[in-house]
Amino acid sequence: MDHLETRQLRYFVAVAEEQHFGRAAHRLGMAQPPLSRAIRDLERHLGVQLLVRTSRRVALTPAGQVLLDEARIALDAVATAGNRTRHAGQEVPALRLALKADHDAGLLPRILDAYDVLPVELLLGGYGEQLAALHDGRADVALLTTPFDERGIDSEPLVTGPRLVAMAASDPLAARTGLRLVDLTGRLLPYGTPAEKGLPTPPFDHHEPLDHSQIFSLIEVGAAVWFLPVWLAERFDRPGIAYRPVEGLEPATLTVAWPARSRLAAVATFVRTVQQIAGDTATYDNPAPVGHPV
Amino acid sequence: MDHLETRQLRYFVAVAEEQHFGRAAHRLGMAQPPLSRAIRDLERHLGVQLLVRTSRRVALTPAGQVLLDEARIALDAVATAGNRTRHAGQEVPALRLALKADHDAGLLPRILDAYDVLPVELLLGGYGEQLAALHDGRADVALLTTPFDERGIDSEPLVTGPRLVAMAASDPLAARTGLRLVDLTGRLLPYGTPAEKGLPTPPFDHHEPLDHSQIFSLIEVGAAVWFLPVWLAERFDRPGIAYRPVEGLEPATLTVAWPARSRLAAVATFVRTVQQIAGDTATYDNPAPVGHPV
DNA sequence: ATCGACCGATACCCTGCTGATATGGATCAT
DNA sequence: ATGATCCATATCAGCAGGGTATCGGTCGAT
Structure with missing residues (x-):
């Protein structure tokens, strides 16, 4: 019984995810x-069939699903x-904070000021x-917005x-009050939080995530709507964009998160x-709609 | 930035643990x-010095310690x-239970009988x-005696x-009552639970763990004493061996343990x-000394 | 029913990684 | 001073791992 190499695992994950050798x-x-051969050798090595190949498609066996996970x-x-080793070897130790631009609820300047x-x-x-970045050791700590996959992550809520x-x-709905989720059916961008998976999305063919500028451009021309904290x-309080509360839409919590294994004092x-x-910051307990009127 | 291979990690762990290339x-x-070369390549690859080599000894740098962990x-x-994949590929699914022989507190037959x-x-x-075995996926569940390293392990106490x-x-101490830990100084086998690390051990040079027969042979001739649940x-209630309570000796708890990540219904x-x-079993609340009198 | 497109497997070759041997250079004990 | 110890370097050999060409089987289109 020889040892597994990460190359074999990377190859297998690629095939399992693509469901296609090519x-x-x-x-x-x-x-x-050589990829086909590597997978065949991996199966031989483990003594287990991982994939069912028909000449039309590739499917995972139960054992293959286990190995994928x-x-x-x-x-x-x-x-x-x-990543952790590379970082530990730097002469200047630093705390690596991962965050998404503009998703710091305005806390970032004070955080950087206070943490010395x-x-x-x-x-x-x-x-x-x-x-x-938290999972693979590129970051020590992160600011995240709920919901997120908490496995392996410890976190504390902030705001x-x-x-x-x-x-x-200019959207007719912007004039209404008491918007509900169903009113927005079929117009929701699939980017951002995946909380409303059930709702259909607009007929875009973007499979690449959009950045904020792109998203707001689409919103401004009425091509889509978007949920955001x-x-x-x-x-992004600007003319042309209106923000409205939506009944039944879950609130968001900004949290500070770190790897559950981490024991760094820093x-x-x-x-x-x-x-x-x-804690010192004003909360958003009683939201009033913001945004310019039509 | 190429990828790390497990071979490199195995090599590094071996050198770090042995502190000696040879x-x-x-x-x-x-x-x-080739081992020296592999470690040098690993250091180049990570851009970090992992080991300090003098021609007399090898020491870990802080980054090396991080990588070792x-x-x-x-x-x-x-x-x-x-291991998990190999197991998942077996045609007959089974629950793999890891335990140490004789450490089941007599529960095993009833467990095997009841679990179908x-x-x-x-x-x-x-x-x-x-x-x-729990950590590396060879076992699904285990019977363990406290204390043990609980990181990554979920457990429930049993007995x-x-x-x-x-x-x-024949030991003079066997005739005494109210034995205390200090009475046994220097006579304790270093095998079994490592709870009493501070106490010196007998002058044996066994670096291999002993099995029960060997341990009881040593005890029987008075060469050592041993703590056990x-x-x-x-x-092992036999002539020649006496069991006595010891003041201040922590009780043991038999627990059932499984990997914290496990979500198997089985x-x-x-x-x-x-x-x-x-829960149906008699407890050991009020222990009386067992063993044959002198 | 036939043909072509698609896709994984096989056959074969070649490069370079990985391991072996021989040896150098530095340090410490005696 | 000298030998022992130990890691690094130099050099070579074998094969693991990657490339190209091609086969064979399946499905869809006509």
Whole structure:
């Protein structure tokens, strides 16, 4: 019984995710035949069939599903080992804070001002990258908006506030009060929080995430609407965009999060500092609609 | 930035643990020069110095210590992926129960009788192997005696009972009452629970763990004494060995434990079954000394 | 029913990684 | 001073792992 190598796991994950040897090989930057051989060797090595190949499609066996889950975890742990080590080798120690631009509820300047244990290195990333950075050791701590996948993550809530719908100021719905989720059916961007999975999305073919400028451009021309926390709305309070409360829309909570395994004193101090600042901050208990009138 | 391979991590862990390239190479079944080269490449790859080599000794840098910790976790995760997958590929699903022989407090027959969700596969192992089996995916569930390292492990207590000291029946101390920990200074075997680390051990040079027969042979001739839970004493109630309570010796708790990540329904059912059986069992609340008189 | 497109497997070759041996250089004990 | 110890370097060999060409089976279109 020889040892598993991460290369084998990476190959398998690629094939399992793509359900296609050719695409997986392309993604891995290699040709298809050696990939087929590598998977066959992996199956031989484990003594288990992982994939069912018909010449039309590739499907996972139950054992393959187990390996897909476990391999993701294992690859994450290996990446973490590398990232944490690289960081530990830097001459200047720093606290690496992952956050999404504009999703700090205005706390960031005060946080950076108040926290003086270590220099703070900011990792700005798009949707979902904060969690990934915590998991693979690129970040020590992150600011996240609920909901998120809490497995392996410890967190403390900081600020809770309603989420609003952003729409074109000229939109007929902007004149109404008492908006409900169903009123927005079919117009919701699939980016941002995936909380309203059930609702259909507009007929865009963007499979790439949009940045804020792109999103607000779409909203401004009435092509879509979007849910966002009130503190983000405050950052983009501009003519042409209206923000309205929506009945039944879950509020958002800004939280500070860190890897459950982490025992860094610098992180503990940071969390206390941030909680302190958040506690001193005005809450969003009683939201009034913001945005310019039509 | 290329990817880390488990081979590199295994090599590094070996060197870090042995603090010696030659010994590490021997342990890995290879020659020393390629190992040196592999570690050098790893350091280059990470851009971090991991080891300080003098020609007399090898020491870890802080970054090296980080990598040692993280690499152990990562290697464990990779091994887990392999073990869980292998198991998932078996045609006959089974619940794999890890335990140490004779440490089941007599519950095992009733457990096996009552649990009929899946066939139960027993993994008998020595001290510490139960935890390792849970961590690397060879076992789904285990019976453990406190204390143990609970990181990554969920557990439920089953039975609590005092620990006793086992000594030769002819030992002068066996005639005394009210034994205390200090009375046994220097005579305690270092195997079994490591709870009494401070106390010196007898002058044996066994670095291999002893099995029960070997331990009781040593005890019987008066060469050593040993602490053990009362349910283990009951299994080895024989002439020549006396069991006595010791003041201040922490009681032991037999627990059922499983990986914190586990969400197997079969494990949940097993735990409930075992708790049920343990609840029906007489406790050891009021221990009387057992063992033959001098 | 036939043909072509698609897709994974096989056959075969070649490069470079990984491990082995020989040796150098530095440090410490005697 | 000298030998022992231990890690690094130099060099070579074998094979693991990647590439190209091609086969065979399946499905959809005509």
